[in-house]
Amino acid sequence: DGGITQSPKYLFRKEGQNVTLSCEQNLNHDAMYWYRQDPGQGLRLIYYSQIVNDFQKGDIAEGYSVSREKKESFPLTVTSAQKNPTAFYLCASSGSGSRTGELFFGEGSRLTVL
């Protein structure tokens, strides 16, 4: 079945460590997105990529980095520069041919900094 897979589902990190969250899709979608979700704050866009080897900063990119070397994969690195990294992270994708622009989401990764 086609879909988006995020891993790991739960991750614990010590302060000062970088951590990479995986996002893989087999929907043949061109665009991929990373969102951060905090209680009561809705979804905030971290980075997005419209095509392989290209990506743009979203609204809260500081302390994060991404790469888009393959169409299927859009990993997110939470660096030690991110001041408050504990959150629920959501990856999404959309097809460039989609009339409605529907986003397909993964199940999320919950990062806790100890």
Add this chain to the structure above:
Amino acid sequence: GEDVEQSLFLSVREGDSSVINCTYTDSSSTYLYWYKQEPGAGLQLLTYIFSNMDMKQDQRLTVLLNKKDKHLSLRIADTQTGDSAIYFCAESLLAGNNRKLIWGLGTSLAVNP
């Protein structure tokens, strides 16, 4: 500026109708969406409406769009306990050649048996 607002909580009894409201500020939106998020999971598109439509019905779901007042609502008929979730309103804006999504904060729907 671009903003989407929703009430944060709604509580209904099983079998009643639920109405979740959303207001937005940018009149150039192309599509408006309702996404559903169950606990600990990602979001799924529940329904959407094109900005030149007033109403869309899909089984138990009815979406009403009032462009003059920039108001969107989602009505769930015969609400079930399985409908308990967070419901996000979002609008799609064209930004150059790209589409930009503006999200509401989400309405947490609690369905009481």
